[in-house]
Amino acid sequence: MWRPCGVLDDTYEKDIAxxxxxxxxxxxxxxxxxxxxxxxxxxxxxxxxxxxTAVCIISALGLNxxxxxxxxxxxxxxxFMGVGGYSMMVLMNHFGxxxxxxxxxxxxxxxxxxxxxxxxxxxxxxxxxAMATLAxxxxxxxAIIYIRPDLTGGTSxxxxxxxxxxxxxxxTQSHIYYVIMFFTVLIIFLVRNLARSKIGRAFVxxxxxxxxxxIMGVEIFSYKLLSFFICSLLAGLAGCLWVIWMGAIxxxxxxxxxxxxxxxxxxxxxxxxxxGTIFGVIFxxxxxxxxxxxxxxxxxxxxxxxxxxxxxxxxxxIFGLVILLFLVYEPRxxxxxxxITKHFYRRWPFSF
Amino acid sequence: MSSANSTSIQVKNxxxxxxxxxxxQDISFSIASNRILALIGPNGxxxxxxxxxxxxxxxxxxxxxxxNGQDISKLSPSKRAKLGISRTFQNIELYTGLTxxxxxxxxxxxxxxxxxxxxxFFFGRARQEEIKNRRVVEExxxxxxxxxxxxxxxxSLAYGLRKRVDLGRALSLEPKLLLLDEPMAGMNVExxxxxxxxxxDIQELKKIPIIIVEHDMGVIMDISQQVVVLDFGCKLADGxxxxxxxxxxxxxxxxxxxxxxxxxxxxx
Ligand SMILES: Nc1ncnc2c1ncn2[C@@H]1O[C@H](COP(=O)(O)OP(=O)(O)OP(=O)(O)O)[C@@H](O)[C@H]1O
Ligand SMILES: [Mg+2]
Numbered sequence: 001m002w003r004p005c006g007v008l009d010d011t012y013e014k015d016i017a018x019x020x021x022x023x024x025x026x027x028x029x030x031x032x033x034x035x036x037x038x039x040x041x042x043x044x045x046x047x048x049x050x051x052x053t054a055v056c057i058i059s060a061l062g063l064n065x066x067x068x069x070x071x072x073x074x075x076x077x078x079x080f081m082g083v084g085g086y087s088m089m090v091l092m093n094h095f096g097x098x099x100x101x102x103x104x105x106x107x108x109x110x111x112x113x114x115x116x117x118x119x120x121x122x123x124x125x126x127x128x129x130a131m132a133t134l135a136x137x138x139x140x141x142x143a144i145i146y147i148r149p150d151l152t153g154g155t156s157x158x159x160x161x162x163x164x165x166x167x168x169x170x171x172t173q174s175h176i177y178y179v180i181m182f183f184t185v186l187i188i189f190l191v192r193n194l195a196r197s198k199i200g201r202a203f204v205x206x207x208x209x210x211x212x213x214x215i216m217g218v219e220i221f222s223y224k225l226l227s228f229f230i231c232s233l234l235a236g237l238a239g240c241l242w243v244i245w246m247g248a249i250x251x252x253x254x255x256x257x258x259x260x261x262x263x264x265x266x267x268x269x270x271x272x273x274x275x276g277t278i279f280g281v282i283f284x285x286x287x288x289x290x291x292x293x294x295x296x297x298x299x300x301x302x303x304x305x306x307x308x309x310x311x312x313x314x315x316x317x318i319f320g321l322v323i324l325l326f327l328v329y330e331p332r333x334x335x336x337x338x339x340i341t342k343h344f345y346r347r348w349p350f351s352f
Numbered sequence: 353m354s355s356a357n358s359t360s361i362q363v364k365n366x367x368x369x370x371x372x373x374x375x376x377q378d379i380s381f382s383i384a385s386n387r388i389l390a391l392i393g394p395n396g397x398x399x400x401x402x403x404x405x406x407x408x409x410x411x412x413x414x415x416x417x418x419x420n421g422q423d424i425s426k427l428s429p430s431k432r433a434k435l436g437i438s439r440t441f442q443n444i445e446l447y448t449g450l451t452x453x454x455x456x457x458x459x460x461x462x463x464x465x466x467x468x469x470x471x472x473f474f475f476g477r478a479r480q481e482e483i484k485n486r487r488v489v490e491e492x493x494x495x496x497x498x499x500x501x502x503x504x505x506x507x508s509l510a511y512g513l514r515k516r517v518d519l520g521r522a523l524s525l526e527p528k529l530l531l532l533d534e535p536m537a538g539m540n541v542e543x544x545x546x547x548x549x550x551x552x553d554i555q556e557l558k559k560i561p562i563i564i565v566e567h568d569m570g571v572i573m574d575i576s577q578q579v580v581v582l583d584f585g586c587k588l589a590d591g592x593x594x595x596x597x598x599x600x601x602x603x604x605x606x607x608x609x610x611x612x613x614x615x616x617x618x619x620x
Contacts, residue, residue, distance in 0.1 A: 012486045016479075190472040197471030197478065201458040205447045212445035215407050216525060217433030217462040226468060272449070 018192065035181055039174035047173045049285065054184040055241045056281045060265045061191045061274065062234025067263065068272035069200060070227040071207030072121055072129060076114075076136035077262045080232040082254030083110040084239025086144055089160050089249045090151050099163030099244065107236040113140075114232020121224045137256050144251050152251075159248040170244070180241050187234060192274045194230075203227055204272070264323050270333025279334040287322060291315040358385035359420060359436075359528045359561055361406070366415030368401055368585075375401040376412065377585045383561045383578060388551070390572040390593075391565045393582035394605070399565040400442055402582070403531045406563075407439050408432045419529065434462050436528030440518045440535055442565075448507045452498060452517045453489065455506055459524035460485040492523045495557070496550055512543045519550065530554070532564040536571060544568065548575055573597070581605070 019025055039047055063077045087106035091097040097105075113136075120132040144152050152158070162171045163179070170176055194200055202223050205213035214220050243249050261284065269280020295314040299307035330336060362382040368375045375398045383389045391399045404410040406417055408429035417425045424432055438459075447455050464485050470478040493499060496516055501509060506517060515535060522530060535551070536544045548571055555562055566572050572579065572593065579596040581588040589599045596602055 012483045012490075013479075016482055016486070193474040194468065194472045197474060197482070198457075198461060198464040198466065199468050199471045201450065201454055202461055204450055204454075205458045205461075208447035208449050209445050211409065212441065212447070213458075214429045215409060215433060215439060216459045216521065217430050218458075219430050230468070 016196070018196075032185065035185070039177050044173060047177060049289070051173060051177055051180050051245050053281055053285045054180045055238050055245060056262075056265070056285065057184055057278055058187050058241065059235050059238035060262050060269070060277045060281050061187055062231040062238070063262050064266045064269075064272065064274070064277045065191060065194070065203070065234070066227050066231035068266055068270075068277075069195060069203040069207060070224065072118075072224060072227065073126070073263075074133040074228075074231060075130055075256065075259050075263070076117065076133040076140070077231070077235050078254045078256065078258030079137045079140035080110050080114050080235035081239035081242060081258070082140055082144060082251065083113050083232070084236030085243040085249050085254070086152055086239075086251075087236070088240045088243050089158055092160050093158065094151055103237075103240055106240050107233055110236025110239065111229050111233035114235065115225055115229045117232075118225050118228025121228065122221050134256075137259055141251050141254060153249075155251060157248050157250040160243060162247065163244055173245075176245055180245065183237060183241060187237070188274065188278070191234075195272075195274060199223075199226070207272075261319070264319060266333075267323060268326050268333055270335025273333065273335035275338060276333050276335025279338065283334060284319070284322075287318060288315055291318045294318075358559075360385060360418075361420075361529055361561060361563075362418040363402075363406070364416045364418065366402075366405060366412050366417065368398075368405060368410060368412040374585045376405070376582075379415070379582070379585075379587050381580050381587065381590055383563070385561055386555070386559045387578055388555055388562045388564060388576045389578045389580060390576035391563055391580050391582065392567070392569075392572060393588075396584075397582040398585040399582055400533055401585075403439060403533050403563065403565065406432075406529075406531060407437055433525060436526065437531070438522040438525040438527035438529070439531035440515075440522045440533055442533040442537065444511075444514050444518050446506045446514060446518055446521065449505065451503050451505055452509070452513075452520070453493070453502045455517055455521050456489045456492060456524040457485065459521045460489060462525070463488075488526075489524055492520050495553060496520050496523075497546075512539055515539065515543075515547070516550075519547075523554065527558075528560055530560055530562045532562065532566075534565050534567065536566060536568060544571065551575060 014020065019028055038050070042050070059077060059081055063074060066072050066074050084106050087109045088099070088102050091102035091105060092099065117133060117136040121129055124132065145154050162169050162175075164170060165175075165179075168175070170179060195203075202213065202218045205216065205218055206220055206223055206227075210220055239254070242253065246253075265280040265284045266277055267280070268283055269278070270276025291314050295311040298314065299311045301307075302310060326333060360382065364380050366376055366379045379398075379402065381389075391402060393399055401410060405412045405425075408424075408427060408431075412425060415425070416423045419432075419435060419437065422435075424435065424437075427435075447458060450458065464481050466478040466481055474482075493502060496519060498513075498516060498520060501513055501517070506514060509517065519532070519535060522532075532551070536547050539547065551562065551564070552575060554560075564572075564576065576593060578591070579593050580590045581596060581599075581602050583605045588601050588605055589596045591599070
């Protein structure tokens with residue numbers, strides 16, 4: 001761990017602080033403040049993208065707690081977002097709940113379901129556990145489509161009413177922006193703290209050496225379940241925000257494809273790193289936009305039939321390639337690059 | 353970090369087997385408080401298995417382990433940690449992705465009192481608990497002279513330093529019984545001397561019983577007050593270092609086989 005140069009901690013209070021110097025406080029304050037004015041400065045398209053990215057950050061943070069910190073691979077993050085989203089939709093459309101009242105129930109619902117699918121982690125690890133979470137990824141969409149299509153709408157898209165906040169109906173993307181950004185900043189704050197707390201250390205202890213962790217007094221099974229709970233709780237929250245972002249819900253938004261993209265985001269960002277998660281999500285989302293732009297461009301040089309398949313295939317192709325390159329050349333992800341850059345500037349002009 | 357109370361540990365008729373391999377056969381011994389007991393024997397004698405039984409990692413088929421009179425042989429490892437049984441490992445089982453400091457802090461787990469919500473907000477009590485426990489850990493860092501490696505990730509530390517972090521982590525649990533599995537294996541003379549000094553410091557400071565597995569006879573004669581000799585899972589001898597050194601059966605066991613430890617017996 002590198003610290004700002006010349007800053008020496010004389011008390012443990014200062015030593016455990018995340019934000020240590022006055023410039024850091026100022027930068028943090030200004031960034032948070034500028035978030036308030038962002039919707040007024042960007043176009044609608046950009047804002048829609050920012051909103052989606054912020055929702056993804058919440059879900060990816062959840063997955064990073066489970067996979068990055070605790071070392072349990074999950075292939076079901078998309079499905080748990082679906083649980084949050086569908087709980088929200090059903091409570092609002094069929095039980096007359098308001099968005100704000102439905103929110104805690106939907107989030108907890110996803111959390112407890114995730115905990116249930118975390119139970120196999122008592123017995124199995126690694127690849128086999130990944131398979132068990134894959135089961136969740138197949139069972140949950142199946143349940144959404146077939147069990148009560150009268151409530152969930154089956155495979156069709158169901159729209160929901162825009163939430164209201166003290167009488168104001170939050171209909172536009174810039175309204176929704178404030179709701180989403182509030183939760184995103186809050187969750188980043190909470191997860192960052194959790195990671196450096198007793199709980200975070202216990203998670204990493206389980207990841208790095210579960211036998212030693214148990215001998216050192218960590219109740220492994222409870223902590224694994226807690227990690228599953230937090231992971232799917234955040235997936236559920238992201239799902240709820242996704243629904244109000246879309247104004248509608250469709251089961252196709254919560255596929256295995258999504259779950260794998262979340263794993264990709266945290267790998268690119270850096271497993272176990274909170275800033276890394278944010279970079280990873282932004283990076284992959286930007287890459288997706290780039291692919292959308294690049295696809296038609298390349299396709300125009302080819303005959304129609306081939307061009308169409310290139311247009312469809314370019315995004316997963318680039319995604320796969322990037323993950324591969326990161327795994328080979330920078331397995332610690334963007335977070336590691338970030339540390340190196342920070343270190344460089346802190347010691348400037350004495351870098352190298 | 354004061355725990356000047358007396359602890360007793362008593363192993364009674366312990367037997368452990370893995371299929372046909374008898375790792376331990378009807379072993380009994382006991383230590384009074386404030387003693388260093390050395391557990392010795394040739395490779396594969398069952399020393400690590402014995403420690404694993406005490407810390408709850410292996411489950412013996414027969415026998416009891418009495419810790420302050422209470423039979424702990426059915427408790428889970430984490431429950432035993434809460435009772436104050438702590439250990440180091442022959443193959444250093446640290447949390448490689450954490451810093452040395454966080455490895456020690458992780459061992460404060462059972463003493464830090466706040467839940468997931470408290471940890472997420474990190475205000476008030478959670479912060480105070482962190483600082484309070486950090487003070488305890490810093491004392492151990494002082495004792496083991498680890499100030500320079502505090503913020504280094506364990507992965508990047510040299511072997512000898514990792515052994516020290518392993519000891520530091522065991523101490524952070526505020527043990528009432530400390531088990532050390534070959535704390536000096538693979539070290540050079542200087543590092544061994546440091547480690548022996550640390551162990552004596554710990555005993556003097558904390559007044560707890562320590563069980564140490566070690567192949568270096570010189571060290572054992574110097575620091576231990578009681579020696580238990582194992583061979584092929586059986587107890588050969590139990591007594592003071594001087595008694596054991598002159599025991600017929602022990603000399604036979606060590607000289608009769610070509611083991612790595614036979615020169616060391618003669619040396620002392
Ligand atoms: N988990 C296990 N499964 C099967 N056999 C085991 C297991 N652990 C230990 N044994 C066997 O039990 C016997 C005692 O092993 P143990 O590791 O306790 O020896 P040791 O005295 O610590 O030896 P060393 O000096 O090499 O560390 C050996 O024959 C070993 O093969
Ligand atoms: Mg051994």
